[in-house]
Amino acid sequence: MELFGIPMSALLGQLLLGLVNGSFYAMLSLGLAVIFGLLNVINFAHGALYMMGAFLAWMGLNYFGINYWVMLIVAPILVGLFGIIIEKTMLQWLYRLDHLYGLLLTFGITLMLEGIFRSFYGVSGQPFSVPSQLSGATDLGFMILPNYRAWVVFASIVVCLMTWFVIEKTRLGAYLRAGTENPKMVEAFGINVPLMVTLTYGFGVALAGFAGVLAAPVLQVSPLMGSNLIIVVFAVVVIGGMGSILGSILTGLGLGVIEGLTKVFYPELSATVVFIIMAIVLLIRPAGLFGREK
Amino acid sequence: MTKALEIKHLQAWYGESHILHDVNFSVEQGEVVTLLGRNGAGRTTTLRAILGLTGRREGSVKINGVEAITMATHRIAHLGIGYCPEERAIFSSLSAEENLMLPPTLKPGGMSVEQIYDMFPNLSERRHSQGTRLSGGEQQMLAVARILRTGAKLLLLDEISEGLAPVIVQALARMILSLKSQGYTIVMVEQNFRFAAPLADRFYVMEHGQIVEQFAAAELASKTAVLNELLGV
Numbered sequence: 299m300e301l302f303g304i305p306m307s308a309l310l311g312q313l314l315l316g317l318v319n320g321s322f323y324a325m326l327s328l329g330l331a332v333i334f335g336l337l338n339v340i341n342f343a344h345g346a347l348y349m350m351g352a353f354l355a356w357m358g359l360n361y362f363g364i365n366y367w368v369m370l371i372v373a374p375i376l377v378g379l380f381g382i383i384i385e386k387t388m389l390q391w392l393y394r395l396d397h398l399y400g401l402l403l404t405f406g407i408t409l410m411l412e413g414i415f416r417s418f419y420g421v422s423g424q425p426f427s428v429p430s431q432l433s434g435a436t437d438l439g440f441m442i443l444p445n446y447r448a449w450v451v452f453a454s455i456v457v458c459l460m461t462w463f464v465i466e467k468t469r470l471g472a473y474l475r476a477g478t479e480n481p482k483m484v485e486a487f488g489i490n491v492p493l494m495v496t497l498t499y500g501f502g503v504a505l506a507g508f509a510g511v512l513a514a515p516v517l518q519v520s521p522l523m524g525s526n527l528i529i530v531v532f533a534v535v536v537i538g539g540m541g542s543i544l545g546s547i548l549t550g551l552g553l554g555v556i557e558g559l560t561k562v563f564y565p566e567l568s569a570t571v572v573f574i575i576m577a578i579v580l581l582i583r584p585a586g587l588f589g590r591e592k
Numbered sequence: 593m594t595k596a597l598e599i600k601h602l603q604a605w606y607g608e609s610h611i612l613h614d615v616n617f618s619v620e621q622g623e624v625v626t627l628l629g630r631n632g633a634g635r636t637t638t639l640r641a642i643l644g645l646t647g648r649r650e651g652s653v654k655i656n657g658v659e660a661i662t663m664a665t666h667r668i669a670h671l672g673i674g675y676c677p678e679e680r681a682i683f684s685s686l687s688a689e690e691n692l693m694l695p696p697t698l699k700p701g702g703m704s705v706e707q708i709y710d711m712f713p714n715l716s717e718r719r720h721s722q723g724t725r726l727s728g729g730e731q732q733m734l735a736v737a738r739i740l741r742t743g744a745k746l747l748l749l750d751e752i753s754e755g756l757a758p759v760i761v762q763a764l765a766r767m768i769l770s771l772k773s774q775g776y777t778i779v780m781v782e783q784n785f786r787f788a789a790p791l792a793d794r795f796y797v798m799e800h801g802q803i804v805e806q807f808a809a810a811e812l813a814s815k816t817a818v819l820n821e822l823l824g825v
Contacts, residue, residue: 487695
């Protein structure tokens with residue numbers, strides 16, 4: 299069976315690949331959106347922290363024999379704690395300054411982290427096996443579905459929806475949303491906003507760490523794996539609307555699919571399609587598809 | 593009895609600008625006190641300095657006998673203070689009810705949501721509307737209502753009658769009297785002297801970041817000339 303002269307299996311295969319990439323985009327842009335919303339910081343270190351999550355999973359397995367499932371919990375926690383240290387020691391001094399200072403600091407942190415990992419492990423990727431429970435593939439009749447890729451899409455959608463639920467539907471989320479608008483007033487109500495900011499940064503980067511662990515068996519674990527992704531993720535955040543939670547999730551998944559389909563229909567454009575969409579969105583809706591005009 | 597609020601030699605700055613210069617006043621438990629003064633006299637800054645919302649501040653701010661000058665803002669709130677700012681600070685990303693439920697409980701004895709909806713029926717009808725879609729009067733009611741839920745017994749109300757229709761202002765006046773009868777301590781900043789005059793037990797007049805005059809409600813008639821000079825009323 300063919301569609302526009304393309305075999306259906308190839309089309310569905312690219313669609314799945316797009317969804318997998320979209321899952322990473324969604325999780326990373328969600329973390330960026332949460333951090334930007336409350337801290338007003340453009341966290342350039344997000345890609346490096348995603349890489350750190352993947353490396354922690356690899357190190358856990360190779361140095362300590364800790365399996366994938368344990369590291370799926372432990373690595374994001376460690377990355378989150380590392381993020382808390384970054385926030386408490388460096389970022390917190392920059393909130394009153396222009397966005398550019400936060401961007402420069404986190405860019406510097408990115409270079410340092412990548413440099414450290416590169417000096418120990420080089421730039422060639424480290425292999426990471428798919429956990430035995432998720433190895434192999436399932437024949438759906440119309441396509442062969444690799445189990446691990448299905449898991450990546452499922453896990454990221456669950457994490458994104460849980461994050462969305464907490465932020466949009468709970469008291470804690472109301473604190474976060476209100477803190478995004480007027481942190482001083484929220485503090486005047488008796489809420490410890492500085493602590494909330496620290497934990498939000500920790501949570502945002504833990505999401506990046508979680509995405510890194512999920513990515514480890516799909517991609518090679520390499521010091522540069524984050525920098526390859528982060529520019530696209532920034533474009534996703536801009537298209538979705540800076541600070542928009544739902545925008546980040548839907549745009550991340552949607553753009554992953556569009557990118558995948560572009561690989562089928564016009565491969566030459568696949569590396570730039572996201573940026574073309576970003577340019578069009580900025581011209582039509584400068585605040586992004588789901589962002590609010592200020 | 594411990595004073596609800598006791599301020600001594602309070603000085604406050606916004607960046608390099610020195611706004612409050614040695615402010616001294618106190619408020620007894622259950623009292624309603626009004627800070628009067630022209631725009632820029634330092635009344636709003638005084639309320640903000642009590643909560644630590646200004647930049648640097650010096651002096652002494654005692655709330656129910658507890659020194660708060662070095663405390664973080666969120667800790668000061670937990671001493672039992674509810675703050676209603678001049679700009680109302682209704683959050684656009686929250687519904688009216690989410691705005692109402694936002695402040696955490698500070699002390700036991702706050703109003704229940706049902707009591708608040710009885711007091712402000714409009715808020716009940718519009719509970720699911722986006723906070724900033726409410727009318728000016730409804731937003732003002734919401735801004736006051738949300739601090740009544742917290743159990744705070746010392747209320748700092750900044751220009752709550754500003755820009756509102758007379759009928760809403762009258763409703764707010766009735767609310768202040770009701771709160772006063774329930775033992776709330778209230779510090780109001782007011783430009784609307786007609787609104788504040790029948791409500792307050794005592795008045796402080798501010799000018800250039802200092803208290804320049806104070807008198808009790810009973811002395812109001814004899815102070816008309818002074819008020820005319822200081823406030824231009």
